[in-house]
Amino acid sequence: MTRWSLWRDTHTHTTFFVVACDWTDGKVFNRHHHQFNCAKIPRKKKYLSPVIIDMCSNFTVTSEIHTENCNEISSNAEEYSIITAFSFIYPRYMAAELKNNYPKYDEDDDLIVNRKKEGKLLIEHSISTELKFVGLQVWRGALLLADYILANPKIFEHKTILELGSGVGLTSIVASFLANEVICTDINLDGILEMINRNVQRNSEFVRAKLNVMALDFLNCNWSTFLIEKLTKTTIILAADVIYDIDITKGFVNTLEKLLGDDSSRTAYIALEKRYVFTINDLDSVAPMYEEFLRSIVKQNLNWNIKMIDLDFPQYFHYDRVKQMILMKIQKQI
Ligand SMILES: C[S@@+](CC[C@H](N)C(=O)[O-])C[C@H]1O[C@@H](n2cnc3c(N)ncnc32)[C@H](O)[C@@H]1O
Secondary structure (H helix, E strand, O other): OEEEEEEEEOOOOEEEEEEEEEOOOOEEEEEEOOEEEEEEOOOOHHHEEEOOHHHHOOOEEOOOHHHHOOOEEEEOOOOOEEEEEEEEEOOHHHHHHHHHOOOOEOOOOOEOOOOOOEEEEEEEEEOOEEHHHHHHOOOHHHHHHHHHHHHOHHHHOOOEEEEEOOOOOHHHHHHOOOOOEEEEEEOOOOOHHHHHHHHHHHOOOOOOOEEEEEEOOOOOOOOOHHHHHHHHOOOEEEEEOOOOOHHHHHHHHHHHHHHHOOOOOOEEEEEEEOOOEEEOOOOEEEOHHHHHHHHHHHHOOOOEEEEEOOOOOOOOEOOOOOOOEEEEEEEEOO
């Protein structure tokens, strides 16, 4: 069984960043800067404790997506980034539309026959970053949410959709297949908004809605009048894999509470992958950030109606839909 986790070996005081860990034989695949090293870690639980994120902020992390989806088509898109083709199967309604646009020809005047009915999003991203720049990578939550959008066109078509913590913009681009307007936001850090803009341009053939890219920081709720004006029209809020750090999780809960306001007609869809670590205190594997998220809701007495969505909808993108993944539908209970 493969798990993503972060451990510190308290015996040797060596810190490992563990991307994929196979608990059946104790091997750890440690991916750093494009290299796979295989190291043994102590199997005795007393030598293992979860790494405090602050302590390893200089360590690099790599999303599992980059090992599951190896369709890299170009390196050096910009410094430190690559372009990957994220292929997806057209949902039936898109395939039908495609058929109506036929015949299409390539530059040699040959008829383009898309038998597989597959589309490709060309996404620029980093392959390994420090924790504070994880938005420059693609995470499984983005693809889970993208799948849910494609599987449920009636929920998303003609809507104004706001995405929080959008990363490289993949989910917002997919939302724009159906929406009227998409407001794609993230913290304005290390060129992330510029990267989203480049990805929007790169996939312009798929972008049907008006797509605005702007800064929204969970830790600063002084929003610009332009953003507030956009938010008044928003009925759907999306966020994927933004629950991984204690301060960001608290900021995210406050931001979502402010966005949901007193309006029960606004709906948030939140995808996340529970990141398990073993703790000595619990003597068990726990998902501390997910638990912090739930604790914050209870502590603040938030009147949220949370429904877990079954993950049995079709899969259009290629990734491992692991059982640690969750998709929540959240509305304000009035
Ligand atoms: C793990 S990444 C997920 C990115 C993308 N949603 C995905 O699933 O591929 C977490 C995202 O949260 C964003 N984030 C971190 N701190 C934030 C903050 N204070 N305000 C808004 N977004 C933040 C990061 O920039 C990053 O895009």
